[in-house]
Amino acid sequence: MSESSCDSLSNSMIMTCFCNELARCFTSRNPLNPGRRFYRCSKPKMENLRESLNAIKIERDNLKKKFENLEILNYFEVKK
Ligand SMILES: [Zn+2]
Structure with a gap:
């Protein structure tokens, strides 16, 4: 953009x-x-910061789950 x-x-x-x-x-x-x-x-800045932090935490958890899934996939790939 x-x-x-x-x-x-x-x-x-x-x-x-x-x-x-x-x-x-x-x-x-x-x-x-x-x-x-x-x-x-x-919204007030503090409110935004807190929500931004929450959004980042959720994103982090999602990435963590994705990473765990990849590790499991990788494990089975190696086993083959
Ligand atoms: Zn907002």
């Missing part, structure tokens, strides 16, 4: 935050990454 496509996207598409709330387009004021566009809902 190019930098300039953000505004047109926010008008034509419904974007959602990682917490599944409706998201708005924001422009980053982070000095390390100025002007970067991102989507996020209007």
Whole structure:
């Protein structure tokens, strides 16, 4: 996605935050990454951080499960 496509996207598409709330387009004021566009809902930052952490934990558990499945698959491949 190019930098300039953000505004047109926010008008034509419904974007959602990682917490599944409706998201708005924001422009980053982070000095390390100025002007970067991102989507996020209007919830307070702390709330967002907590939900972001939960989302990451769920993602981590999913990856862990996938990895375990791969290990099992690999085990049977070796056995063959
Ligand atoms: Zn959110």
